[in-house]
Amino acid sequence: MKKTIVKISIIFSFLLVTGLIFYFYFPQIWGEAVYPLKYDEYILKYSKRFNIRATLIAAVIFQESRYNSDSVSRAGAIGLMQIMPGTGRSIAGKLGEHFQINMLYDPETNIRYGSWYLKNLSDKYGGNTDYLLAAYNGGPAVADRWLAARGAPAGETKGFVASVKKAESMYVTLYPVLQEGQDVNLRVVVPPQPTLWEKVKKGLLFYK
Template sequence: MKFKRIVTILIAILIFYLGFMFAIKKYVYPYKYAEYINKYSDEYELDPYLVLAVIKTESNFDKSAVSKKEAKGLMQIMDTTGEWIANELSINYFLPSMLFDPELNIRMGCWYLNNLENEFDNNLDLVLAAYNGGSGNVNKWLNHEEYSEDGENLDYIPFPETKKYVDKVKANYNIYKYLYNK
């Protein structure tokens, strides 16, 4: 009788755990736009979980999102950045409204992340700080002893929003890896 009770409790715990994990994946940390994320993560040699973490942090998967600074779409790309990326990708006709298209936004965001990884030698903190605060600012900070002792890593990010952003994306990245990398 005691054995049956233990087995019943273990089964109930397992069912609860599986239900909880399903709900977390479906509602809190979804893998939306998987076709585009996988395609462009592969094309630009990115970890798709990093792309998911950026999208989760930037727009929480709202393809219509617009920030206070007018960044648009899933990966919150500024109009001027979109124009520059469109030129780099040989997209002949670009309008800022195109940033609301999930596939194009993810393609551009992945290209930009790859560009930043190349610029900052795959240093995740620098890449994320540059994605949020601009690569020009990150380069200035790296050349300033108050923010970087070695010129290669940031010891201090002077923009509180950027520091919070880097920490949040890294946390989301670790959660995505835990939930989906099995």
């Protein structure tokens, strides 16, 4: 019995250490599995067209739908960037396009409308990522109240803002292609990361 417990403990410890090493030393591998990227041709196209960060678009898609173009929320938001039909109709009008609700299931259309909306909110809030994300999630009225009170968003909106910002930092690190050809003012600077050998030399097994 004791031998069995010892064997199980050794196997568990081995798997735990292996998992931690994999997590900290090979983020590119697990990162792309956790933070996938699809439709990058549309993301880059409309990032350039509307002058909004491609990494931000990618992060919003991840948070809103996990890149599922058929996603529909309980509130009725549709597609990759979870566009409400009323919002989609309004955006289509601003872009001079005919609108039908089923268009929101089309990846390119959804990304075009969502990117336009992000840019519109970015202009409204002076490029402040927190405010524009709060408005994207809860509506401009939510962001306006937050701005007027100089406070922080609460509840679901607070979680949405934090999650998208975390996701964007991952997309910046994992997918350099999203910043290629971007206006220099839109690029997100990533601090240089130490190599595996540098980590080993410093003796930081669980380097962050």
